[in-house]
Amino acid sequence: MDMKVKGSKELLTEVIDAGLCTLCGACAGGCPYLVSYKGRIVLLDSCTISEGQCYQYCPRTYTDMDAISQGVFGTPYSGDELGTTKEVLMARSTDTRIKERAQYGGTVTTLLSLALEEGLIDGAILTKMSDDKTPGAFLARSREEIFQCTGSNYMACPILEALNHIPKDSTEKLGIVAMPCQILALSKMKKEPPQNRVSIGNVKLAVGLFCTWALSPDGFHQFLKEKLDLPQVTKFDIPPPPANIFEAYTPSGKISFPLDEIRKFVMPACAYCLDMTSEFADISVGSVEGIEGWNTVIVRTDVGAQLIEMAKEKGKLEVDTLPLENLAHLKKASLLKKKRALQQIITRSGDRKNLLSVGLQQSITDKLLA
Amino acid sequence: MSGVGLDAPGSTQLFIGNEAIARGALEAGIGVASAYPGTPSTEIMESLIPVAKEMNFYAEWSVNEKVALEVAAGASFAGIRAITSMKQNGVNVASDFLANLVMSGIGAGLVLACCDDPSAISSSNEQDTRNIAKWLDIPLLEPATFQEAKDMTKWAFDLSEELNSICMIRSVTRIAHARGNVTLGELPKKEQKAHFDSICPVVPTLPKFIPYPSAWLHSQLHGKLDKAQELFESSPFNWYTGPEEAELLIITGGSCWLYSLEAVNALKLQSKVGILKLGTIWPLPRKLIETHLGKSQKILMVEEIDPFLEGSIKELVADLPPASPHPAFYGKHSGHINAYGELNPDLVIEAIAKIMGLAYQPRDPEYSKKAEEVPFTYMPPRIMTFCPGCPHRATFWAIKNALRLDGRDGFVTGDIGCYSMAIGPAGYFQERTMYCMGAGAGVANGLGKLGQFGFSQPVLAVCGDSTFFHATIPALINGIYNKSNFTLVILDNNATAMTGFQPHPGTGVTGMGETTTVVDMEALCRSLGLQVDVCDPFDLENSTATLLKAIAQNGGPRVVIMRRECELVRGRRDKKPPYKVHVDPDKCLGEACGCDRLCTRVFGCPGIVWDNESGKATIDETICTGCGLCADICPQGAIIRETV
Helix, strand or coil: CCCCCCCHHHHHHHHHCCCCCCCCCCCCCCCCCEEEECCEEEECCCCCCCCCHHHHHCCCCCEEHHHHHHHHHCCCCCCCCCCCCCEEEEEEECCHHHHHHCCCCCHHHHHHHHHHHCCCCCEEEEEEECCCCCEEEEEECCHHHHHCCCCCCCECCCCHHHHHHCCCCCCCCEEEEECHHHHHHHHHHHHCCCCCCCCHHHEEEEEEECCCCCECHHHHHHHHHHHCCHHHCCEEECCCCCCCEEEEEECCEEEEEEHHHHHCCECHHHHHCCCCCCCCCCEEEEECCCCCCCEEEEECCHHHHHHHHHHHHCCCEEEEECCHHHHHHHHHHHHHHHHHHHHHHHHHHCCCCCCCCEECCHHHHHHHHC | CCHHHCCCCCCEEEEEHHHHHHHHHHHCCCCEEEECCCCCCHHHHHHHHHHHCCCCCEEEECCCHHHHHHHHHHHHHCCCCEEEEEEHHHHHHHHHHHHHHHHHCCCCCEEEEEEECHHHCCCCCCCCCHHHHHHHCCCEECCCCHHHHHHHHHHHHHHHHHHCCCEEEEEEHHHHCCEEEEECCCCCCCCCCCCCCCECCCCCCCECCCCCCHHHHHHHHHHHHHHHHHHHHCCCCCEEECCCCCCEEEEEECHHHHHHHHHHHHCCCCCCEEEEEECEEECCCHHHHHHHHCCCCEEEEECCCCCHHHHHHHHHHHCCCCCCCCCEEECCCCCCCCCCCCCCHHHHHHHHHHHHCCCCCCCCHHHHHHHHHHHHHHCCCCCCCCCCCCHHHHHHHHHHHHHHHHCCCCEEEECCCHHHHHHCHHHCCCEEEECCCCHHHHHHHHHCCCHHHCCCCCEEEEEEHHHHHHHHHHHHHHHHHCCCCCEEEEEECCCEHHHCCECCCCCCECCCCCECCCCCHHHHHHHCCCCEEEECCCCHHHHHHHHHHHHHCCCCCEEEEEECCCHHHHHHHHCCCCEEEEECCCCCCCCCCCCCCHHHHHHCCCCEEEECCCCEEEECCCCCCCCCHHHHHCCCCCEEEEEC
16 A cells, blocks of 8 residues: 555545445544544545545554554564563452443453543543444543443444544543554554644553454444344343354343354454554453453553552452463464454455555564464 | 606606516506516516505515416406516416416406526526417517517507407516616506406307317417417517618517617628518518518528527418529528527627628737636636525535435435525535426435335435425425425525515515415425424534434435525614624634635635635625624634624
């Protein structure tokens, strides 16, 4: 892919219309032209800016991985399975209320609450499900509001649009919980700070989630709406293999759907994503296969390390070593996502040397594809 | 009393053609006048209305042209002289009744004044109503001067009564809207008494006012035309100027007569070229024409829009005895005269010069080139646009956003009105079809039934409030009946704005200014079982959301009324703007990423202008109406509105 920064027209042709949009929201909300609506990025009017921030921050336009890694960690991109890490461990909340409601171990909710209490952040941009389980961006400014955002429904949500909506003179310190594609867009913003938008320096904490793929919010929500009384649903889950199901928790019990029935709603763009563990976040959080009620936590930056340390000290988090077997499994799964994505990209470009938007050293490509 | 009602016989007034026609109707003693507004005909009624009460006649803006003609016919049937006026498109609307009316004949004098719009300067199409007169066997007169416009109209009533037929007066924009001297005649003073007498003088068992027995009445009608032709042979509205034996004979009428006269004078060909000016256009005074045809071997027909005289005179020549000399004809068929658009003296000069083999250069080529360049050098490019503060701009902004957000390639079908400007940048190119009144909803009916062919684009029909009453209601009812899938958006600005704010059934005021029942379009639609949402288009968020909801639905039609008063009407009444608007240059992003001149480049209200020097937007205080909508458009909150 061309390394040049272009405008909204090219964003449309090269990314959105090309089926590569991840619905991260980085391009939306920062101008009157691009907005998200029901699982799509919509260009409301033509814009003549030839080098737009919409194109610049898109995680699916050319991204120099070394430069991004330098910006976040001060080192070039390693191509390691889990990216740059300080520590990989497992953790769970000590707060029973959080644990009851949480997707797995409640680590994210606990860390955000702590960051808020300690004044590290004034608010956090999160995904909140509406009563009918439509995902939407939400700026939580209290423990209670953070708590309202627990749980996942596996649908993509353009939360970076909410970041772009924040008034540019705001001094609010922000945390953000995001998917790998959104963390990548955020890293691009950190590298080339946005103009005429809120300072990227306001984002003090980036918590990344593990992600194998996300579901198209419009199509999948429609599917769920036809099958379920959505306001009654308390939780969605995809239990670890070999279950191969998608589960909805309702007052009358769990309702499960074969994963194959769900896969058709996967965002096509996810097939081209190399990142399972949000490699440019301060802290990345996911489940632990086979150990219920715990989270896998990857500590990546000093900010992340300090927060985990504080959580441990204050007894907010119970922390343990991740069993080697689980670590090996996690690395294997993450590497597999990279390999598959690279193969998809090469199939699309028709050239092993052309990795479309992914700017990787040849040696790293070779290592990943070996 | 001034203007058309001035009781000063023999005095000379400066009238536009439409005022002259109105004066002619007054001198003929009309009791009823009816019309639907339409450029260039509107001022006929506009100048009658102010004098109606004082001169003891009735005038109305009717719901559409067909009803207007029927109103006038009703008066005629009861012995009251009546005039109805409309533009060329209106005659189409009225034509069904007209085609029946000609069969039965009339009561008192009945005149249809229609104004054609060559070049379609203010019309959806270019159309020649002379053909309608020929098609329906209606006597037709066409004035070439303002005096004639008055005199012909007055005479048309006498003619109508003498022939027992409706008569037509046709004018064009350059007569209707140009101004010239008119010497006034007497205004009748007698009282009129209306009485409807329906007994047919020929077959007493039949009513008089029916087009039956048709074939017999048709033959009678042809007899009326024969009689008209006899009268026209000696009409003072036809005259010839020029040499006895002209080298070239121009046959013309209406505004083209003056163009021809100027052309002949400019070429100094008065001794070689003769002009036969016709004022009685249908039926043609064939004997008069034949006399002149015999004296010239070259005939040039100068007329606008269709080759009406040309075709009709050629037909006439075909009927001449075989021995008659056959002249050479020049005109639209030969390519000497444009077969479309308006004419002017230059074009006629060109035609004459070509026929006569003259090298005529109207002006020095160098000068000509410069003159053509000047407007583009000093005049900024301007687009057709909505007025500052126009609610339609807001409506189309909401429509555009709703259709983009919806993402199924939805589009707008529309018709003629202020909102027709939405075919261009003023309405963000949203209106994708534009035909006659009510056609937006009509066309949407067809599109809304194509689901079985995989059609899934949302269809959004727009109409104005006056257009809703004029011709949209049947289309809407058809949609309900046949379950057609579309959304009707009524742009209700409480006026027939494009033609000059005439009242209509929804305004609660009659043409003569009396308060009347408001025909509530919302209640009407609801009574038809329709879902109706009413929005203030200036509430962009709610309007967009409402439209999105409406177009997301399937099944029969639904209605969204975008209700906000025409800004010009509000401004004229309130005399002050609701807000004082200014741009905060520190906040304005201008061309930077995050704005890219949204207000001046896309939104396009003429009240906001781009200041090249500062690279910021600024308010043009001379035309800004202070509506304040732009403050909601600006992504940076840089446009500030303060309550006045």
